[in-house]
Amino acid sequence: MRVTQSMLSNNFMRNLSGSYERMAKYQEQLYTGKKVSRPSDDPVVAMKGMNYRTELTEIKQYQRNLGEIHNWMSSSDDAMDKATKTLQRLRELATQASNDTYEGDQRANIAQEVEQLRDHLIDISNTKVNNKYIFNGTDTTNPRFNENGELIAGNANNDAVNIAVSDGIVLKANTNPSNMFTEELFDNIQSFADDLKAGKTGKDLDNYIKDIDGFINDVVDERANLGARMNRLDMVEDRLSSQEITATQIMSDNEDADIEKVIMNLKTQESIHRAALSTGARIIQPSLIDFLR
Template sequence: MALRVTPGMMQSQLMRNINHNLTRMQGLQNEQSTGRKLNKPSDDPVGITYSLRYRSELSMNEQYDKNIAQAKSQLEHTDTVLGQLSELVQRAQELAVQAQNDTNPQTALDAIAVEINQIYEQAIMIGNDQLNGKYIFNGQMTDIEPYDSATAATAAAPDTDDQTVKVRFSAGVTVAVDITGGEVFGKTGDNDNLFKTLKDIYNSLTPTANKAALQTAANQLNSRYEKIINTRSEVGARTNRVDLIDQRMQDLNYNLTELQSKTEDADMAETILKFNQEEAVYQASLSVGAKVIQRTLVDYLN
Protein backbone atom coordinates (compact mmCIF):
# COMPACT_ATOMS: atom_id res chain seq x y z
CA MET A 1 0.00 0.00 0.00
CA ALA A 2 1.47 3.33 -1.08
CA LEU A 3 2.05 5.90 1.67
CA ARG A 4 0.17 9.13 1.10
CA VAL A 5 2.37 12.18 1.56
CA THR A 6 0.38 15.04 2.96
CA PRO A 7 1.27 18.75 2.96
CA GLY A 8 1.61 18.55 6.74
CA MET A 9 4.22 15.82 6.45
CA MET A 10 6.11 17.85 3.86
CA GLN A 11 6.05 20.92 6.08
CA SER A 12 7.23 18.98 9.15
CA GLN A 13 10.11 17.35 7.24
CA LEU A 14 11.08 20.69 5.74
CA MET A 15 11.11 22.40 9.15
CA ARG A 16 13.26 19.63 10.62
CA ASN A 17 15.80 19.97 7.84
CA ILE A 18 15.87 23.75 8.07
CA ASN A 19 16.31 23.63 11.86
CA HIS A 20 19.09 21.07 11.45
CA ASN A 21 20.89 23.35 8.98
CA LEU A 22 20.37 26.31 11.30
CA THR A 23 21.77 24.37 14.27
CA ARG A 24 24.95 23.48 12.35
CA MET A 25 25.34 27.08 11.24
CA GLN A 26 24.82 28.32 14.79
CA GLY A 27 27.49 25.93 16.08
CA LEU A 28 30.02 27.27 13.56
CA GLN A 29 28.99 30.83 14.37
CA ASN A 30 29.63 30.09 18.05
CA GLU A 31 33.10 28.76 17.20
CA GLN A 32 33.85 31.98 15.33
CA SER A 33 32.73 34.23 18.17
CA THR A 34 34.60 32.31 20.91
CA GLY A 35 37.57 31.21 18.83
CA ARG A 36 37.18 27.75 20.36
CA LYS A 37 35.96 24.50 18.90
CA LEU A 38 35.50 23.03 22.37
CA ASN A 39 32.86 25.09 24.17
CA LYS A 40 31.01 22.32 26.02
CA PRO A 41 31.72 18.66 26.78
CA SER A 42 29.33 17.42 24.10
CA ASP A 43 31.44 19.15 21.42
CA ASP A 44 34.19 16.57 21.91
CA PRO A 45 33.77 14.10 24.83
CA VAL A 46 37.28 12.68 24.31
CA GLY A 47 38.91 16.05 23.79
CA ILE A 48 37.42 17.48 26.99
CA THR A 49 39.31 14.88 29.07
CA TYR A 50 42.63 15.95 27.52
CA SER A 51 41.69 19.61 27.88
CA LEU A 52 40.97 19.27 31.59
CA ARG A 53 44.22 17.37 32.08
CA TYR A 54 46.24 20.10 30.33
CA ARG A 55 44.48 22.79 32.35
CA SER A 56 45.20 20.96 35.61
CA GLU A 57 48.90 20.58 34.81
CA LEU A 58 49.20 24.21 33.74
CA SER A 59 47.52 25.29 36.96
CA MET A 60 50.00 23.29 39.05
CA ASN A 61 52.90 24.61 37.01
CA GLU A 62 51.71 28.16 37.67
CA GLN A 63 52.24 27.55 41.40
CA TYR A 64 55.59 25.91 40.70
CA ASP A 65 56.60 29.02 38.74
CA LYS A 66 55.83 31.11 41.82
CA ASN A 67 57.94 28.73 43.91
CA ILE A 68 60.81 29.09 41.46
CA ALA A 69 60.62 32.88 41.63
CA GLN A 70 60.60 32.72 45.44
CA ALA A 71 63.56 30.32 45.49
CA LYS A 72 65.59 32.46 43.10
CA SER A 73 64.93 35.56 45.18
CA GLN A 74 66.00 33.87 48.42
CA LEU A 75 69.09 32.20 46.97
CA GLU A 76 70.26 35.40 45.26
CA HIS A 77 69.71 37.36 48.48
CA THR A 78 71.64 34.74 50.48
CA ASP A 79 74.50 34.88 47.98
CA THR A 80 74.64 38.67 48.30
CA VAL A 81 74.73 38.46 52.10
CA LEU A 82 77.44 35.78 52.02
CA GLY A 83 79.44 38.01 49.69
CA GLN A 84 79.22 40.81 52.23
CA LEU A 85 80.27 38.42 54.99
CA SER A 86 83.24 37.19 52.93
CA GLU A 87 84.49 40.74 52.49
CA LEU A 88 84.07 41.35 56.21
CA VAL A 89 86.08 38.26 57.13
CA GLN A 90 88.75 39.18 54.60
CA ARG A 91 89.14 42.52 56.34
CA ALA A 92 89.43 40.76 59.69
CA GLN A 93 92.12 38.50 58.21
CA GLU A 94 94.07 41.53 56.99
CA LEU A 95 93.88 43.11 60.44
CA ALA A 96 94.97 39.85 62.11
CA VAL A 97 98.02 39.63 59.84
CA GLN A 98 98.82 43.29 60.45
CA ALA A 99 98.50 42.82 64.21
CA GLN A 100 101.08 39.99 64.16
CA ASN A 101 103.75 42.46 63.07
CA ASP A 102 106.18 42.85 65.99
CA THR A 103 106.77 46.51 65.17
CA ASN A 104 103.21 47.54 66.10
CA PRO A 105 102.96 49.70 69.19
CA GLN A 106 100.13 49.01 71.64
CA THR A 107 98.22 52.03 70.37
CA ALA A 108 98.13 50.50 66.89
CA LEU A 109 96.93 47.18 68.33
CA ASP A 110 94.23 49.01 70.27
CA ALA A 111 93.04 50.63 67.04
CA ILE A 112 92.96 47.22 65.34
CA ALA A 113 91.00 45.84 68.28
CA VAL A 114 88.42 48.61 67.92
CA GLU A 115 87.92 47.76 64.24
CA ILE A 116 87.73 44.02 65.02
CA ASN A 117 84.98 44.80 67.50
CA GLN A 118 83.09 46.72 64.81
CA ILE A 119 83.51 43.75 62.46
CA TYR A 120 82.04 41.54 65.18
CA GLU A 121 78.99 43.79 65.47
CA GLN A 122 78.58 43.85 61.69
CA ALA A 123 78.82 40.05 61.57
CA ILE A 124 76.03 39.86 64.16
CA MET A 125 73.91 42.14 61.98
CA ILE A 126 74.54 39.94 58.94
CA GLY A 127 73.68 36.85 60.99
CA ASN A 128 70.32 38.45 61.81
CA ASP A 129 69.61 39.42 58.20
CA GLN A 130 65.98 39.19 57.10
CA LEU A 131 64.16 38.71 53.80
CA ASN A 132 60.46 39.55 53.70
CA GLY A 133 60.44 39.74 57.50
CA LYS A 134 62.00 36.26 57.95
CA TYR A 135 65.45 35.51 59.36
CA ILE A 136 67.43 33.70 56.68
CA PHE A 137 70.01 31.96 58.92
CA ASN A 138 67.75 30.30 61.48
CA GLY A 139 66.49 27.31 59.48
CA GLN A 140 62.75 26.82 59.73
CA MET A 141 62.48 29.05 62.80
CA THR A 142 62.35 32.14 60.63
CA ASP A 143 60.48 34.24 63.19
CA ILE A 144 63.21 34.02 65.87
CA GLU A 145 66.33 36.20 65.83
CA PRO A 146 69.26 33.76 65.72
CA TYR A 147 72.09 35.82 67.26
CA ASP A 148 72.53 38.20 70.18
CA SER A 149 75.55 40.44 70.35
CA ALA A 150 76.03 39.84 74.08
CA THR A 151 76.06 36.03 73.91
CA ALA A 152 76.93 35.01 70.33
CA ALA A 153 80.64 34.46 71.19
CA THR A 154 79.97 32.53 74.39
CA ALA A 155 79.14 28.92 75.19
CA ALA A 156 75.69 30.08 76.33
CA ALA A 157 74.66 30.98 72.78
CA PRO A 158 71.99 28.60 71.40
CA ASP A 159 72.65 26.97 68.06
CA THR A 160 70.50 28.00 65.15
CA ASP A 161 67.83 25.64 63.83
CA ASP A 162 69.43 23.06 61.51
CA GLN A 163 66.24 22.23 59.55
CA THR A 164 66.42 23.79 56.11
CA VAL A 165 63.55 25.39 54.21
CA LYS A 166 62.79 23.33 51.12
CA VAL A 167 60.71 24.45 48.15
CA ARG A 168 58.86 22.01 45.87
CA PHE A 169 59.26 22.51 42.12
CA SER A 170 57.44 19.42 40.86
CA ALA A 171 56.31 16.05 42.15
CA GLY A 172 59.20 14.65 44.19
CA VAL A 173 61.58 17.53 43.39
CA THR A 174 62.55 19.84 46.26
CA VAL A 175 65.55 22.11 46.78
CA ALA A 176 66.74 23.76 50.03
CA VAL A 177 66.75 27.52 49.54
CA ASP A 178 68.46 28.55 52.76
CA ILE A 179 71.72 28.02 54.63
CA THR A 180 71.68 27.50 58.38
CA GLY A 181 73.64 29.76 60.68
CA GLY A 182 75.70 26.81 61.89
CA GLU A 183 76.98 26.20 58.37
CA VAL A 184 77.96 29.85 57.85
CA PHE A 185 79.08 31.15 61.23
CA GLY A 186 79.79 27.85 62.97
CA LYS A 187 78.03 26.14 65.83
CA THR A 188 78.53 27.19 69.44
CA GLY A 189 81.03 24.41 70.20
CA ASP A 190 83.11 24.87 67.02
CA ASN A 191 86.66 26.15 67.53
CA ASP A 192 86.35 28.27 64.40
CA ASN A 193 82.98 29.78 65.31
CA LEU A 194 83.19 33.20 63.68
CA PHE A 195 81.89 35.22 66.61
CA LYS A 196 84.12 33.43 69.12
CA THR A 197 87.12 33.81 66.81
CA LEU A 198 86.59 37.55 66.39
CA LYS A 199 86.29 37.97 70.14
CA ASP A 200 89.45 35.90 70.62
CA ILE A 201 91.31 38.22 68.23
CA TYR A 202 89.98 41.22 70.10
CA ASN A 203 90.97 39.78 73.47
CA SER A 204 94.46 38.87 72.20
CA LEU A 205 95.11 42.51 71.30
CA THR A 206 93.92 44.31 74.41
CA PRO A 207 94.75 45.32 77.07
CA THR A 208 98.12 43.77 76.10
CA ALA A 209 99.10 41.73 73.06
CA ASN A 210 99.16 37.94 73.26
CA LYS A 211 100.84 36.83 70.03
CA ALA A 212 100.28 33.10 70.60
CA ALA A 213 96.56 33.56 71.17
CA LEU A 214 96.42 35.93 68.20
CA GLN A 215 98.07 33.35 65.93
CA THR A 216 95.64 30.63 67.05
CA ALA A 217 92.62 32.89 66.50
CA ALA A 218 93.94 33.96 63.09
CA ASN A 219 94.24 30.30 62.04
CA GLN A 220 90.67 29.65 63.16
CA LEU A 221 89.51 32.70 61.22
CA ASN A 222 91.17 31.32 58.07
CA SER A 223 89.41 27.99 58.64
CA ARG A 224 86.03 29.71 58.97
CA TYR A 225 86.66 31.80 55.86
CA GLU A 226 87.21 28.64 53.79
CA LYS A 227 83.92 27.23 55.05
CA ILE A 228 82.09 30.45 54.18
CA ILE A 229 83.51 30.27 50.64
CA ASN A 230 82.42 26.63 50.31
CA THR A 231 78.96 27.50 51.58
CA ARG A 232 78.66 30.30 49.06
CA SER A 233 79.68 27.88 46.30
CA GLU A 234 76.88 25.55 47.42
CA VAL A 235 74.39 28.41 47.20
CA GLY A 236 75.61 29.11 43.66
CA ALA A 237 75.16 25.44 42.73
CA ARG A 238 71.60 25.48 44.05
CA THR A 239 70.87 28.66 42.11
CA ASN A 240 72.09 27.00 38.92
CA ARG A 241 69.86 24.02 39.57
CA VAL A 242 66.83 26.24 40.10
CA ASP A 243 67.66 27.97 36.80
CA LEU A 244 67.69 24.59 35.05
CA ILE A 245 64.38 23.66 36.66
CA ASP A 246 62.97 27.02 35.56
CA GLN A 247 64.04 26.42 31.95
CA ARG A 248 62.52 22.95 31.98
CA MET A 249 59.30 24.34 33.44
CA GLN A 250 59.07 26.99 30.72
CA ASP A 251 59.53 24.33 28.01
CA LEU A 252 56.89 22.14 29.65
CA ASN A 253 54.41 25.03 29.89
CA TYR A 254 54.99 25.84 26.22
CA ASN A 255 54.30 22.24 25.19
CA LEU A 256 51.19 21.97 27.37
CA THR A 257 49.84 25.29 26.08
CA GLU A 258 50.39 24.15 22.50
CA LEU A 259 48.59 20.85 23.14
CA GLN A 260 45.74 22.68 24.87
CA SER A 261 45.45 25.05 21.93
CA LYS A 262 45.27 22.17 19.45
CA THR A 263 42.54 20.55 21.55
CA GLU A 264 40.41 23.62 22.29
CA ASP A 265 41.08 26.36 19.75
CA ALA A 266 39.27 26.56 16.43
CA ASP A 267 40.99 26.87 13.06
CA MET A 268 39.43 30.20 12.11
CA ALA A 269 40.07 29.90 8.37
CA GLU A 270 38.46 26.46 8.26
CA THR A 271 35.60 27.54 10.53
CA ILE A 272 34.78 30.56 8.37
CA LEU A 273 34.83 28.41 5.24
CA LYS A 274 32.49 25.85 6.79
CA PHE A 275 30.21 28.60 8.09
CA ASN A 276 29.90 30.10 4.62
CA GLN A 277 29.06 26.66 3.22
CA GLU A 278 26.43 26.02 5.89
CA GLU A 279 24.97 29.49 5.37
CA ALA A 280 24.63 28.77 1.66
CA VAL A 281 22.92 25.44 2.42
CA TYR A 282 20.57 27.15 4.88
CA GLN A 283 19.61 29.86 2.40
CA ALA A 284 19.08 27.20 -0.29
CA SER A 285 16.83 25.16 2.02
CA LEU A 286 14.73 28.26 2.69
CA SER A 287 14.46 28.95 -1.03
CA VAL A 288 13.50 25.35 -1.83
CA GLY A 289 10.97 25.32 0.99
CA ALA A 290 9.27 28.42 -0.37
CA LYS A 291 8.84 26.72 -3.73
CA VAL A 292 7.78 23.32 -2.41
CA ILE A 293 5.13 24.60 -0.01
CA GLN A 294 2.73 26.59 -2.20
CA ARG A 295 -0.33 28.41 -0.95
CA THR A 296 -3.64 26.64 -1.63
CA LEU A 297 -7.28 27.74 -1.76
CA VAL A 298 -7.66 26.63 1.83
CA ASP A 299 -4.92 29.12 2.92
CA TYR A 300 -6.93 31.95 1.40
CA LEU A 301 -10.19 30.69 2.92
CA ASN A 302 -8.58 30.59 6.35
Protein backbone atom coordinates in the same frame (compact mmCIF):
# COMPACT_ATOMS: atom_id res chain seq x y z
CA MET B 1 4.09 5.64 0.65
CA ARG B 2 1.93 8.73 0.41
CA VAL B 3 3.76 12.00 0.92
CA THR B 4 1.51 14.78 2.05
CA GLN B 5 1.98 18.51 2.10
CA SER B 6 2.14 18.35 5.92
CA MET B 7 4.96 15.84 5.78
CA LEU B 8 6.91 18.06 3.39
CA SER B 9 6.38 21.08 5.66
CA ASN B 10 7.42 19.25 8.82
CA ASN B 11 10.49 17.77 7.19
CA PHE B 12 11.46 21.17 5.80
CA MET B 13 11.09 22.88 9.19
CA ARG B 14 13.11 20.16 10.91
CA ASN B 15 15.97 20.48 8.43
CA LEU B 16 15.77 24.26 8.60
CA SER B 17 16.07 24.14 12.38
CA GLY B 18 19.15 21.92 12.07
CA SER B 19 20.66 24.40 9.63
CA TYR B 20 20.13 27.22 12.14
CA GLU B 21 21.79 25.14 14.85
CA ARG B 22 24.85 24.48 12.70
CA MET B 23 25.18 28.16 11.82
CA ALA B 24 24.82 29.08 15.47
CA LYS B 25 27.57 26.59 16.33
CA TYR B 26 29.98 28.03 13.77
CA GLN B 27 29.17 31.59 14.84
CA GLU B 28 29.85 30.70 18.47
CA GLN B 29 33.18 29.12 17.54
CA LEU B 30 34.05 32.27 15.61
CA TYR B 31 33.14 34.55 18.53
CA THR B 32 34.85 32.52 21.27
CA GLY B 33 37.73 31.08 19.26
CA LYS B 34 37.09 27.71 20.93
CA LYS B 35 35.95 24.39 19.52
CA VAL B 36 33.54 23.79 22.40
CA SER B 37 31.81 26.15 24.80
CA ARG B 38 30.22 23.49 27.00
CA PRO B 39 31.14 19.88 27.85
CA SER B 40 28.14 18.53 25.96
CA ASP B 41 29.55 19.89 22.68
CA ASP B 42 32.40 17.35 22.80
CA PRO B 43 32.97 15.50 26.11
CA VAL B 44 36.35 14.13 24.99
CA VAL B 45 37.74 17.54 24.08
CA ALA B 46 36.33 19.03 27.29
CA MET B 47 37.88 16.31 29.46
CA LYS B 48 41.27 16.63 27.80
CA GLY B 49 41.05 20.39 28.18
CA MET B 50 40.51 20.06 31.92
CA ASN B 51 43.55 17.79 32.23
CA TYR B 52 45.78 20.10 30.17
CA ARG B 53 44.59 23.15 32.12
CA THR B 54 45.32 21.41 35.42
CA GLU B 55 48.82 20.53 34.20
CA LEU B 56 49.43 24.13 33.12
CA THR B 57 48.21 25.44 36.48
CA GLU B 58 50.64 23.13 38.30
CA ILE B 59 53.51 24.31 36.11
CA LYS B 60 52.71 27.96 36.87
CA GLN B 61 52.63 27.17 40.61
CA TYR B 62 56.02 25.47 40.38
CA GLN B 63 57.34 28.56 38.58
CA ARG B 64 56.10 30.73 41.44
CA ASN B 65 57.90 28.39 43.82
CA LEU B 66 61.04 28.82 41.74
CA GLY B 67 60.76 32.57 42.20
CA GLU B 68 60.64 32.10 45.97
CA ILE B 69 63.71 29.84 45.94
CA HIS B 70 65.59 32.21 43.63
CA ASN B 71 64.94 35.05 46.05
CA TRP B 72 66.04 32.94 49.02
CA MET B 73 69.18 31.58 47.37
CA SER B 74 70.25 34.89 45.83
CA SER B 75 69.83 36.65 49.17
CA SER B 76 71.81 33.91 50.92
CA ASP B 77 74.58 34.10 48.33
CA ASP B 78 74.77 37.87 48.66
CA ALA B 79 74.93 37.64 52.46
CA MET B 80 77.66 35.00 52.32
CA ASP B 81 79.63 37.16 49.91
CA LYS B 82 79.51 40.01 52.43
CA ALA B 83 80.45 37.62 55.23
CA THR B 84 83.48 36.42 53.24
CA LYS B 85 84.65 39.97 52.59
CA THR B 86 84.20 40.81 56.28
CA LEU B 87 86.27 37.79 57.34
CA GLN B 88 88.92 38.64 54.78
CA ARG B 89 89.13 42.12 56.27
CA LEU B 90 89.50 40.56 59.72
CA ARG B 91 92.37 38.46 58.40
CA GLU B 92 94.07 41.56 57.04
CA LEU B 93 93.73 43.23 60.43
CA ALA B 94 95.08 40.13 62.19
CA THR B 95 98.09 40.10 59.85
CA GLN B 96 98.72 43.79 60.48
CA ALA B 97 98.32 43.51 64.24
CA SER B 98 100.74 40.58 64.44
CA ASN B 99 103.47 42.90 63.16
CA ASP B 100 105.63 43.91 66.12
CA THR B 101 106.12 47.39 64.67
CA TYR B 102 102.57 48.36 65.66
CA GLU B 103 102.21 50.25 68.93
CA GLY B 104 99.57 49.84 71.60
CA ASP B 105 97.30 52.68 70.51
CA GLN B 106 97.40 51.42 66.92
CA ARG B 107 96.32 47.96 68.05
CA ALA B 108 93.54 49.57 70.09
CA ASN B 109 92.29 51.26 66.94
CA ILE B 110 92.39 47.91 65.14
CA ALA B 111 90.42 46.38 68.03
CA GLN B 112 87.66 48.93 67.52
CA GLU B 113 87.35 47.99 63.85
CA VAL B 114 87.41 44.29 64.77
CA GLU B 115 84.47 44.79 67.10
CA GLN B 116 82.56 46.67 64.41
CA LEU B 117 83.22 43.85 61.95
CA ARG B 118 82.02 41.36 64.56
CA ASP B 119 78.76 43.29 64.93
CA HIS B 120 78.45 43.37 61.15
CA LEU B 121 78.79 39.58 60.99
CA ILE B 122 76.05 39.25 63.61
CA ASP B 123 73.83 41.44 61.45
CA ILE B 124 74.58 39.25 58.43
CA SER B 125 73.73 36.10 60.39
CA ASN B 126 70.33 37.68 61.14
CA THR B 127 69.65 38.65 57.53
CA LYS B 128 65.94 39.15 56.94
CA VAL B 129 64.44 38.92 53.44
CA ASN B 130 60.74 39.25 52.64
CA ASN B 131 60.02 39.29 56.38
CA LYS B 132 61.87 35.96 56.86
CA TYR B 133 65.16 35.22 58.61
CA ILE B 134 67.06 33.15 56.07
CA PHE B 135 69.82 31.85 58.38
CA ASN B 136 67.71 30.26 61.10
CA GLY B 137 66.50 27.01 59.60
CA THR B 138 62.72 26.64 59.54
CA ASP B 139 62.28 29.22 62.28
CA THR B 140 62.02 32.11 59.86
CA THR B 141 60.12 34.42 62.20
CA ASN B 142 62.89 34.86 64.78
CA PRO B 143 66.53 36.03 64.53
CA ARG B 144 69.26 33.47 65.22
CA PHE B 145 71.59 35.53 67.43
CA ASN B 146 71.21 38.38 69.89
CA GLU B 147 73.40 41.47 69.78
CA ASN B 148 76.10 39.66 71.80
CA GLY B 149 76.39 36.84 69.25
CA GLU B 150 74.57 34.29 71.43
CA LEU B 151 71.94 31.88 70.16
CA ILE B 152 68.53 33.21 71.12
CA ALA B 153 66.73 29.88 71.06
CA GLY B 154 69.49 28.04 72.91
CA ASN B 155 69.52 25.26 70.31
CA ALA B 156 70.54 25.94 66.72
CA ASN B 157 67.79 25.37 64.15
CA ASN B 158 69.42 23.90 61.04
CA ASP B 159 66.34 22.30 59.52
CA ALA B 160 66.04 22.43 55.76
CA VAL B 161 63.45 24.62 54.06
CA ASN B 162 62.30 22.37 51.21
CA ILE B 163 60.15 23.68 48.36
CA ALA B 164 58.62 21.65 45.53
CA VAL B 165 59.83 22.83 42.12
CA SER B 166 58.41 20.06 39.94
CA ASP B 167 56.47 16.83 40.19
CA GLY B 168 58.44 14.73 42.68
CA ILE B 169 61.35 17.22 42.86
CA VAL B 170 62.01 19.15 46.07
CA LEU B 171 64.93 21.53 46.49
CA LYS B 172 66.47 22.89 49.66
CA ALA B 173 66.16 26.67 49.61
CA ASN B 174 68.27 27.59 52.62
CA THR B 175 71.81 26.91 53.83
CA ASN B 176 73.13 25.26 56.98
CA PRO B 177 73.86 28.29 59.17
CA SER B 178 75.84 26.28 61.71
CA ASN B 179 78.49 25.74 59.06
CA MET B 180 79.10 29.50 58.92
CA PHE B 181 77.68 31.45 61.84
CA THR B 182 78.38 30.08 65.30
CA GLU B 183 78.94 31.37 68.81
CA GLU B 184 82.51 30.12 68.43
CA LEU B 185 83.02 32.52 65.51
CA PHE B 186 81.80 35.55 67.41
CA ASP B 187 83.63 34.55 70.63
CA ASN B 188 86.86 34.11 68.70
CA ILE B 189 86.57 37.55 67.10
CA GLN B 190 85.78 39.10 70.48
CA SER B 191 88.82 37.40 72.00
CA PHE B 192 90.89 38.80 69.15
CA ALA B 193 89.68 42.31 69.96
CA ASP B 194 90.28 41.81 73.69
CA ASP B 195 93.86 40.61 73.09
CA LEU B 196 94.51 43.64 70.92
CA LYS B 197 93.31 45.90 73.70
CA ALA B 198 95.47 43.98 76.17
CA GLY B 199 98.55 44.76 74.07
CA LYS B 200 99.35 41.22 72.94
CA THR B 201 101.59 40.98 69.89
CA GLY B 202 103.35 38.69 67.46
CA LYS B 203 102.85 35.00 68.09
CA ASP B 204 99.94 35.66 70.46
CA LEU B 205 97.91 36.90 67.47
CA ASP B 206 99.12 34.43 64.83
CA ASN B 207 96.59 31.81 65.91
CA TYR B 208 93.75 34.15 65.05
CA ILE B 209 94.93 34.20 61.44
CA LYS B 210 94.58 30.42 61.26
CA ASP B 211 91.17 30.55 62.94
CA ILE B 212 89.90 33.20 60.54
CA ASP B 213 91.19 31.18 57.58
CA GLY B 214 89.11 28.27 58.85
CA PHE B 215 86.01 30.48 59.15
CA ILE B 216 86.55 31.77 55.61
CA ASN B 217 86.83 28.22 54.27
CA ASP B 218 83.60 27.28 56.06
CA VAL B 219 81.71 30.10 54.35
CA VAL B 220 83.28 29.32 50.96
CA ASP B 221 82.35 25.62 51.25
CA GLU B 222 78.75 26.42 52.14
CA ARG B 223 78.57 28.93 49.33
CA ALA B 224 79.87 26.33 46.89
CA ASN B 225 77.14 23.96 48.02
CA LEU B 226 74.59 26.70 47.47
CA GLY B 227 76.02 27.43 44.02
CA ALA B 228 75.57 23.80 43.00
CA ARG B 229 71.92 23.93 44.01
CA MET B 230 71.46 27.22 42.17
CA ASN B 231 72.80 25.60 39.00
CA ARG B 232 70.32 22.77 39.36
CA LEU B 233 67.57 25.31 39.98
CA ASP B 234 68.39 26.98 36.66
CA MET B 235 68.09 23.63 34.87
CA VAL B 236 64.74 22.93 36.52
CA GLU B 237 63.57 26.40 35.51
CA ASP B 238 64.53 25.77 31.88
CA ARG B 239 62.67 22.47 31.91
CA LEU B 240 59.55 24.07 33.39
CA SER B 241 59.65 26.76 30.70
CA SER B 242 59.76 24.07 28.03
CA GLN B 243 56.93 22.17 29.70
CA GLU B 244 54.84 25.35 29.86
CA ILE B 245 55.29 25.97 26.13
CA THR B 246 54.43 22.35 25.30
CA ALA B 247 51.38 22.24 27.60
CA THR B 248 50.10 25.56 26.23
CA GLN B 249 50.51 24.33 22.65
CA ILE B 250 48.75 21.03 23.35
CA MET B 251 45.90 22.81 25.14
CA SER B 252 45.58 25.23 22.21
CA ASP B 253 45.49 22.38 19.69
CA ASN B 254 42.81 20.68 21.75
CA GLU B 255 40.56 23.68 22.48
CA ASP B 256 41.20 26.46 19.99
CA ALA B 257 39.17 26.51 16.81
CA ASP B 258 40.77 26.74 13.39
CA ILE B 259 39.40 30.18 12.52
CA GLU B 260 39.99 29.83 8.76
CA LYS B 261 38.17 26.51 8.75
CA VAL B 262 35.33 27.88 10.88
CA ILE B 263 34.81 30.84 8.51
CA MET B 264 34.77 28.49 5.53
CA ASN B 265 32.26 26.17 7.24
CA LEU B 266 30.08 29.15 8.19
CA LYS B 267 30.06 30.50 4.65
CA THR B 268 29.25 27.06 3.27
CA GLN B 269 26.42 26.59 5.77
CA GLU B 270 24.98 30.03 4.92
CA SER B 271 24.91 29.08 1.24
CA ILE B 272 23.24 25.78 2.03
CA HIS B 273 20.74 27.57 4.26
CA ARG B 274 19.80 30.08 1.58
CA ALA B 275 19.44 27.29 -0.97
CA ALA B 276 17.20 25.36 1.45
CA LEU B 277 14.99 28.40 1.98
CA SER B 278 14.67 28.94 -1.74
CA THR B 279 13.86 25.29 -2.39
CA GLY B 280 11.39 25.12 0.47
CA ALA B 281 9.50 28.13 -0.84
CA ARG B 282 8.88 26.30 -4.12
CA ILE B 283 8.03 22.93 -2.59
CA ILE B 284 5.58 24.16 0.05
CA GLN B 285 2.57 25.34 -1.98
CA PRO B 286 -0.31 27.33 -0.50
CA SER B 287 -3.27 25.19 0.57
CA LEU B 288 -7.01 25.91 0.90
CA ILE B 289 -6.51 26.67 4.58
CA ASP B 290 -4.06 29.43 3.68
CA PHE B 291 -6.80 31.08 1.56
CA LEU B 292 -9.42 30.66 4.29
CA ARG B 293 -7.18 32.55 6.76
